[in-house]
Every structure is written in structure tokens, then in C-alpha cells.
Amino acid sequence: MSTDVLIVGAGPTGLALGIDLARRGVDALVVERAGELFPGSRGKGIQPRTMEVFDDLGVLDAIHAAGGGYPVGMIWQDGQRVGEHRMFDPVEPTEDSPYDAPWMVPQWRTQRILFDRLEELDGKVAFGLEAVGLEQDEDGVTVRLATGGSVRARYVVAADGGRSAVRRSLGIGMTGETVDPNPTLVADARITGLDRDNWHIFPPRGEGDGFLAVCPLAGTEDFQVTAQFPEGSSVDLSLEGVRKVVAARSHLAPEDVTEVRWASDFRPRAALADRFRDGRVFLAGDAAHIHSPAGGQGLNTSVQDAYNLGWKLGAVLRDGVDEALLETYEEERRPIAADMLGLSTSVHRGEVRRGEATRQLGLGYRESSLTAETRQAPATLRAGDRAPDGMLGGVRLFDAFRGPHWTLLAVGAEAPELPGSVRVIRGPAQESYGKGLFLVRPDGYVGWAGDTADGLPRYLARAGL
The missing domain is CATH 3.40.30.120 (Glutaredoxin)
Structure with missing residues (x-):
């Protein structure tokens, strides 16, 4: 099996890159170790700059139809509504910036929209193929698969997440820090007894307790449940575990949580790959930078990695431009990722309010050798x-x-x-x-x-x- 570009990972990064290459007539293959697309809501915030990228990639109408604006936060105490919290200050759209605020779309829906667009452009995704190692030479890269086969490509892009097997095969380290040692539960659940007009926030009730937040996911019947636990806690991801924490921290009864459709736990951290390129292999998305979810920068920075790399690979492979152009990918994207990691961490710690910086409209490449x-x-x-x-x-x-x-x-x-x-x-x-x-x-x-x-x-x- 051979291709011009092998993209490892069918998340938002890999799919966006696949779309960009497909519309440029570049032969590319996306491989995904799982048997299907990611099923959860995790990266649900799409920033205005990414909306502009999606406009160019031909998926904006579908993204608009699949989601909605961020609801106003409703703060609860002892079963009573005691105040409101706005995630960010409202901004009016202008002629030069038509997309004014983040748009909420569960990650699984964003990926489905990107996948459908890739198929529309005759792009290819192969599920159930796990990359476990690679060898490079002057002409290309041979990627070994867990099934025993291999794929030969002129270039490889690692878009296989924070635990990237490709990055580890290359021996590229990640430098970072723990943003918050407290484990956090995130789950997509069906819940009765709460309106879908507000993001419901239940502050900690006492010493050692964590918060609970229940957010209606636009365009679905689900809520995203987020709950923080004390450091060292084990997180129960079962239906009973989610019911227990919701009942303990809100006025809802356990049976008000009728279904858990997806659940995961994480400890927020920030990390940056020591380099974004090794020969003919590039790192993009979470394989290159890992964010706290606060501020909604991870998915957006990742899609924009793909957007930066796609046209450059296309120029080299389709138009015969000198390969030196590809050196500007790391030059341009690594400083942006470092800045966004700092921003995400500051938002998580309450040092910075979500606003102009998190919309990503001010990012650019003034210092680039391409400028x-x-x-x-x-x-x-x-x-x-x-x-x-x-x-x-x-x-x-x-x-x-x-x-x-x-x-x-x-x-x-x-x-x-x-x-x-x-x-x-x-x-x-x-x-x-x-x-x-x-x-x-x-x-x-x-x-x-x-x-x-x-x-x-x-x-x-x-x-x-």
C-alpha cells in the first residue's frame, strides 16, 4: 500500500488535513486505529478563526446547522438559581470579522461533518489500522501497522493524539507541566429535570468537594457533564458513578441521569513537542501540543495546524515547489502552539478571561521567513x-x-x-x-x-x- 501523504489519526486534525489535500488533488490516506470515529463531545468549542477555516474547507453550513451558541451559565445553590455567569463578553460581528463568538458543536459531530466532506472529495479513511513504528529514507517513509502490513508514503503526518505512537517512534519528547492535579470526569449523558437554555453550574458545597457543570450540547438531546475530584481520587465512569456525583452535587436525583453515552477522565496538563518535524514526518494537533480544555484552544489550534501544513504539502507534491517550503511549518506553528498553551493554562487558572485572544483572530506570522x-x-x-x-x-x-x-x-x-x-x-x-x-x-x-x-x-x- 502506498500514498503521497499518510495521515495517522482520524480526529479533527487528520480529517481537516485530508480535506485540504483532497481538494488539491494530492493522494492521501487517513488511517485510524479505532474502528470508528471518536464518539464523545470533548472538544466542543469552535472559535471564530476556525469558523473561517471551515468556511474555506466547505463545511461551515453543516457546522452552523449542527450546533449553536454558548448558553448563559446558571449558578445553583441548594436547588435554587442564585446567579448567572457569562463565559465571555458578547462581541458584535463586523464586516472584517463575520464570525463573532465561539460556536458549540460536540466533537463527534464536527468529526462526522469533516468525514462526510472528505468522502465527498473522494478522500480515504481506513479504520482499524494502527501505526506502531516507522523507518525513513531519502525518498519516503515506511509505516508499520499492528496488523503486520505497512504503508509507504512520501510524507507522514502524525495526528494521532497526545499519546502519539508516531511521535514516540521518532523519539520526540514533550515538555510541559500539570495544569491541575485534580482528576476531572467528562461525560455525555441524557438528563431530565434541567432546562436546555442554560449551562448549569453547581459550585463546590464544602471543603474538599469539586464543582459540577452540566451543559446542554447544542443540536443533540445530550448534556455534557463535567465534575472535578480531589487529587488522588479514582473516577467512576459508569452510569452509577455519574449518577452518584450528579446527585451528590446538585438537587437532581440519581434517576434523573437516564443514560451515559460516553465518559472519560483526564488530568489537565499542558505540553509541547520539542520539535514538530523529523525528516519526512510532521506532528500536528494533540501529537504536537496538549492543552487544558479551558478556553477551547486545543481543537482549534490543531485544525489550524492542518490548515497551515495542507497547502504547503500540496505546493511541494502537486506544483513542484522546493521542499524548503515545508521547513516553515514548524517555524510558524510551534510558536503559535506555545502561545496558545500559555493562554489555555492561564484561562484554566482564572488568570485570564476568555475574550479576544481565545477567538484566535489576532494570530499570525509576522516573524515568519515566508512573510x-x-x-x-x-x-x-x-x-x-x-x-x-x-x-x-x-x-x-x-x-x-x-x-x-x-x-x-x-x-x-x-x-x-x-x-x-x-x-x-x-x-x-x-x-x-x-x-x-x-x-x-x-x-x-x-x-x-x-x-x-x-x-x-x-x-x-x-x-x-
Whole structure:
């Protein structure tokens, strides 16, 4: 069995990367050791920047239909509602940032939507195949499977989670810390006796007790139950165990928990892989960085890893661009992951409130070797920044960016002749961009910016355009 790109792991990271490669005509195979997609709600928050990524990948309508906004927290004490808690301050959508707030979709539904989109693009997922080791040479990678067979690929992407077998095979370490030593239960359950308009919060009742939170999962009949336990506790994941903790910490009776559909336990930690690449193998998602769930950064950072790597692999494999382009994956993504780990930990510890930073719209690559800012007096928007939405010459920019191509925006400036592979949009100076020429990468970031086209041909040549 052989392929151009082998993606190990059919979580959000692997599926998003599979979609991006499939639409670029790259032969890729996703392998998943389990017999089916992940069944739980764990990573349920989709940040505005990831909504923009999903817009480009063609799944935004399905994501919108499958979920809903975050409910207001309702604080309970002794069976009485005693106050409200808002997870984050509301923000109005703007023309340049149309997705204003996180969108709640249970992780299993997000994965199903990505899986369906991958199949629509004739992408392939093979379940029940576990990678257990690999060998690299100058031309590719041979990945050994638990079944005794192997897969030969030009490149391999490890998207196989925090306990990544691929990362361990490479001997890449993880540097990190325990964010919270207290074990936490998370379960998807059917519950009666609570409304579905609020996120129900039950603070600790006394010394040594943990909190209980019960959140209605938009688009389903389930609630996500989260409960913290004292350090050293064993967590009972059974129906009776979930019933016991819900009854002990709320006004609900044990029988109000009618079903547990999925349950897990974890101890929040933060860890970063020492490197994101080893030869022809790349780490992405939880295989590269492990977050506390607070702040909803893990799944989102992971999908954006895939979004960064996909167009670069496509350029090398489909368009013949120099392999040096792939060196920028770690250069760009590892600092972002490190920052998001720090943010997640700070949110978990109550040091930072969820807000502008957790929406991920301000992330970018100003310091990247792929970024060139040549204007004499750059405005607020700089090369390396996320390219905002808006209207230019009667065209919505996110519509112009959608697809596996580069886009040149000529904003109150004259556009040069460019290869047909670059889409050109012309219009007068506008608020978000000011004035100038802006070359937007396939992943929606400004790669090059100039007052005139001087220097643009050199940048295009480097990008293989």
C-alpha cells in the first residue's frame, strides 16, 4: 500500500488535513486505529478563526446547522438559581470579522461533518489500522501497522493524539507541566429535570468537594457533564458513578441521569513537542501540543495546524515547489502552539478571561521567513496577519479567498500581470486594508504586502507561482 501523504489519526486534525489535500488533488490516506470515529463531545468549542477555516474547507453550513451558541451559565445553590455567569463578553460581528463568538458543536459531530466532506472529495479513511513504528529514507517513509502490513508514503503526518505512537517512534519528547492535579470526569449523558437554555453550574458545597457543570450540547438531546475530584481520587465512569456525583452535587436525583453515552477522565496538563518535524514526518494537533480544555484552544489550534501544513504539502507534491517550503511549518506553528498553551493554562487558572485572544483572530506570522512587508509606512494590517473579510470592488473577500489558491488584492493600487493561478481582486482603498498590494496565502494570511509591485516577482518565484 502506498500514498503521497499518510495521515495517522482520524480526529479533527487528520480529517481537516485530508480535506485540504483532497481538494488539491494530492493522494492521501487517513488511517485510524479505532474502528470508528471518536464518539464523545470533548472538544466542543469552535472559535471564530476556525469558523473561517471551515468556511474555506466547505463545511461551515453543516457546522452552523449542527450546533449553536454558548448558553448563559446558571449558578445553583441548594436547588435554587442564585446567579448567572457569562463565559465571555458578547462581541458584535463586523464586516472584517463575520464570525463573532465561539460556536458549540460536540466533537463527534464536527468529526462526522469533516468525514462526510472528505468522502465527498473522494478522500480515504481506513479504520482499524494502527501505526506502531516507522523507518525513513531519502525518498519516503515506511509505516508499520499492528496488523503486520505497512504503508509507504512520501510524507507522514502524525495526528494521532497526545499519546502519539508516531511521535514516540521518532523519539520526540514533550515538555510541559500539570495544569491541575485534580482528576476531572467528562461525560455525555441524557438528563431530565434541567432546562436546555442554560449551562448549569453547581459550585463546590464544602471543603474538599469539586464543582459540577452540566451543559446542554447544542443540536443533540445530550448534556455534557463535567465534575472535578480531589487529587488522588479514582473516577467512576459508569452510569452509577455519574449518577452518584450528579446527585451528590446538585438537587437532581440519581434517576434523573437516564443514560451515559460516553465518559472519560483526564488530568489537565499542558505540553509541547520539542520539535514538530523529523525528516519526512510532521506532528500536528494533540501529537504536537496538549492543552487544558479551558478556553477551547486545543481543537482549534490543531485544525489550524492542518490548515497551515495542507497547502504547503500540496505546493511541494502537486506544483513542484522546493521542499524548503515545508521547513516553515514548524517555524510558524510551534510558536503559535506555545502561545496558545500559555493562554489555555492561564484561562484554566482564572488568570485570564476568555475574550479576544481565545477567538484566535489576532494570530499570525509576522516573524515568519515566508512573510515580506515592503511598504514604507504600513497601516495596522501588516504582512503576516490574518487577511480580513470585507468588500472590494463589489466582491466579498472571503468568497474570493475560498479555494486552494493565492489571491492578490489591489487596493487603490495598480495590479501587475500575474500567473493565472493567482486570483486578482481590484478595488478602491478600504478601511481594513488601507491602500496597497496584498498577496494572500492559500490559508488566508497576508504573505507579501507592498505599495507597488516591486519585489513581488521574487516572492512569487519563491512560492512557486
